Amino acid sequence: xxxxxxxxxxxxxxxxxxxxxxxxxxxxxxxxxxxxxxxxxxxxxxxxxxxxxxxxxxxxxxxxxxxxxxxxxxxxxxxxxxxxxxxxxxxxxxxxxxxxxxxxxxxxxxxxxxxxxxxxxxxxxxxxxxxxxxxxxxxxxxxxxxxxxxxxxxxxxxxxxxxxxxxxxxxxxxxxxxxxxxxxxxxxxxxxxxxxxxxxxxxxxxxxxxxxxxxxxxxxxxxxxxxxxxxxxxxxxxxxxxxxxxxxxxxxxxxxxxxxxxxxxxxxxxxxxxxxxxxxxxxxxxxxxxxxxxxxxxxxxxxxxxxxxxxxxxxxxxxxxxxxxxxxxxxxxxxxxxxxxxxxxxxxxxxxxxxxxxxxxxxxxxxxxxxxxxxxxxxxxxxxxxxxxxxxxxxxxxxxxxxxxxxxxxxxxxxxxxxxxxxxxxxxxxxxxxxxxxxxxxxxxxxxxxxxxxxxxxxxxxxxxxxxxxxxxxxxxxxxxxxxxxxxxxxxxxxxxxxxxxx
Amino acid sequence: xxxxxxxxxxxxxxxxxxxxxxxxxxxxxxxxxxxxxxxxxxxxxxxxxxxxxxxxxxxxxxxxxxxxxxxxxxxxxxxxxxxxxxxxxxxxxxxxxxxxxxx
Numbered sequence: 001x002x003x004x005x006x007x008x009x010x011x012x013x014x015x016x017x018x019x020x021x022x023x024x025x026x027x028x029x030x031x032x033x034x035x036x037x038x039x040x041x042x043x044x045x046x047x048x049x050x051x052x053x054x055x056x057x058x059x060x061x062x063x064x065x066x067x068x069x070x071x072x073x074x075x076x077x078x079x080x081x082x083x084x085x086x087x088x089x090x091x092x093x094x095x096x097x098x099x100x101x102x103x104x105x106x107x108x109x110x111x112x113x114x115x116x117x118x119x120x121x122x123x124x125x126x127x128x129x130x131x132x133x134x135x136x137x138x139x140x141x142x143x144x145x146x147x148x149x150x151x152x153x154x155x156x157x158x159x160x161x162x163x164x165x166x167x168x169x170x171x172x173x174x175x176x177x178x179x180x181x182x183x184x185x186x187x188x189x190x191x192x193x194x195x196x197x198x199x200x201x202x203x204x205x206x207x208x209x210x211x212x213x214x215x216x217x218x219x220x221x222x223x224x225x226x227x228x229x230x231x232x233x234x235x236x237x238x239x240x241x242x243x244x245x246x247x248x249x250x251x252x253x254x255x256x257x258x259x260x261x262x263x264x265x266x267x268x269x270x271x272x273x274x275x276x277x278x279x280x281x282x283x284x285x286x287x288x289x290x291x292x293x294x295x296x297x298x299x300x301x302x303x304x305x306x307x308x309x310x311x312x313x314x315x316x317x318x319x320x321x322x323x324x325x326x327x328x329x330x331x332x333x334x335x336x337x338x339x340x341x342x343x344x345x346x347x348x349x350x351x352x353x354x355x356x357x358x359x360x361x362x363x364x365x366x367x368x369x370x371x372x373x374x375x376x377x378x379x380x381x382x383x384x385x386x387x388x389x390x391x392x393x394x395x396x397x398x399x400x401x402x403x404x405x406x407x408x409x410x411x412x413x414x415x416x417x418x419x420x421x422x423x424x425x426x427x428x429x430x431x432x433x434x435x436x437x438x439x440x441x442x443x444x445x446x447x448x449x450x451x452x453x454x455x456x457x458x459x460x461x462x463x464x465x466x467x468x469x470x471x472x473x474x475x476x477x478x479x480x481x482x483x484x485x486x487x488x489x490x491x492x493x494x495x496x497x498x499x500x501x502x503x
Numbered sequence: 504x505x506x507x508x509x510x511x512x513x514x515x516x517x518x519x520x521x522x523x524x525x526x527x528x529x530x531x532x533x534x535x536x537x538x539x540x541x542x543x544x545x546x547x548x549x550x551x552x553x554x555x556x557x558x559x560x561x562x563x564x565x566x567x568x569x570x571x572x573x574x575x576x577x578x579x580x581x582x583x584x585x586x587x588x589x590x591x592x593x594x595x596x597x598x599x600x601x602x603x604x605x606x
């Protein structure tokens with residue numbers, strides 16, 4: 001397959017890129033390297049793969065190399081798309097206009113471990129699981145724990161403004177990054193922090209830019225180094241799963257747990273009835289469960305034994321306060337452990353006639369308040385059901401609601417509906433149908449005062465069109481910032497409707 | 504049973520659990536083969552199934568140990584299936600063996 005370059009990348013540009021890196025093996029215009037840096041795990045129109053390929057992949061090893069690549073891109077008006085693990089679930093790393101994919105995986109070193117001031121400084125290409133293996137002998141860990149924990153990278157976590165399964169206890173990516181070095185869209189290398197200190201968590205000097213540079217989906221620059229929080233390695237973990245015959249009992253139990261005031265609470269997860277039906281297909285923990293089990297609440301705690309042990313007794317009381325039945329130690333502990341690696345989930349669903357078929361996984365991640373969870377659940381499932389009936393290549397895998405407020409289990413939730421998509425059967429009509437389904441789901445989140453995305457980013461069709469609506473009066477400010485920092489619109493162009501900044 | 508004899512590695516006949524699921528090995532569930540016409544089921548020798556199941560338990564134990572020094576258990580079995588037998592899982596001593604009951 002031969003695909004013409006979509007941007008201004010030509011042989012002369014390739015020569016300049018090789019001169020920047022000094023290493024031909026780190027400038028990759030070959031087809032395989034570009035094919036493999038196109039999609040991410042989110043549902044993808046596989047029948048149109050070639051439309052989304054970058055023109056070349058570059059693997060820099062320093063901020064200076066990244067800077068030179070970005071300056072070249074500005075000079076020649078070539079799109080730049082940063083890519084870390086490529087494990088995102090909202091197409092942030094999918095090139096929309098070809099260009100240069102800046103793949104940071106080789107920037108994966110630990111630069112400093114500071115046990116006195118409790119920080120670790122790393123390159124963006126390091127994986128959190130590997131980082132924590134190195135930190136373990138020191139009795140500390142970096143508690144950023146997404147579903148992609150074994151395969152996502154720190155740079156991508158910063159780019160997406162990631163969510164952590166343990167966020168109610170330890171915070172999310174945004175809270176765990178203390179400062180970072182960023183290559184701006186015009187190529188300057190800058191230090192971004194709370195104020196001026198690399199290891200300060202709180203400052204009011206100047207303008208606090210750190211929030212702006214976490215969660216920009218690769219549209220405001222490329223992180224080339226990050227200084228991260230170190231927390232004490234937990235002495236103990238406690239997990240408990242409770243089964244309910246009624247969703248509303250589970251829902252009220254979730255509320256009771258999250259408002260309990262227990263400081264070691266790391267996460268609470270509410271499984272709805274559709275999720276239980278899905279789990280009864282394939283999950284050995286739920287297949288043998290009696291038919292009355294229709295909803296589940298999972299709760300986990302981390303900390304010192306002195307704190308967690310008494311708190312766990314309170315959790316057991318609260319879990320049973322609305323009639324919840326404990327699922328037992330083995331299921332509680334095993335299911336909780338499996339949640340650190342949900343990308344290992346076998347990706348198949350059911351066709352309308354019940355056949356098992358390979359499906360990719362759509363993971364919705366709206367941010368919603370507790371008060372609207374039951375209503376959103378009903379409307380979302382009704383939407384997905386309509387599209388299943390019409391197109392026959394989707395499957396409803398049920399919903400989770402996770403605690404999402406950093407350090408605040410009582411706050412809002414990451415609300416997930418999982419939809420299977422039979423990608424091999426996609427064509428233009430069914431892809432357009434999927435996009436419409438996605439948009440309806442996002443519109444419901446906005447209708448109930450929520451956000452399209454708690455962490456994945458609103459960077460794909462079906463979500464992106466709604467970004468101006470969600471941002472509301474702040475949209476003008478967002479556009480001005482984008483245009484000020486990226487005057488030539490080279491940094492991940494086309495994402496989140498930010499092209500409007502140039503109209 | 505010998506891992507070297509093909510006949511000893513043929514999986515047992517399935518036992519139906521529900522309309523979606525069958526079981527050949529204790530507590531190891533499979534999609535009903537009748538629902539695997541579009542996506543054919545792979546034939547696995549028994550040792551391979553046991554290896555995969557054991558590896559899954561190793562993975563879960565590894566995850567526990569990766570995130571905390573010990574697992575605190577409620578010390579209770581299932582309240583939804585109180586008559587259920589303990590699953591056939593004979594793990595090597597793990598951090599959970601050191602946990603204290605909280606009840």
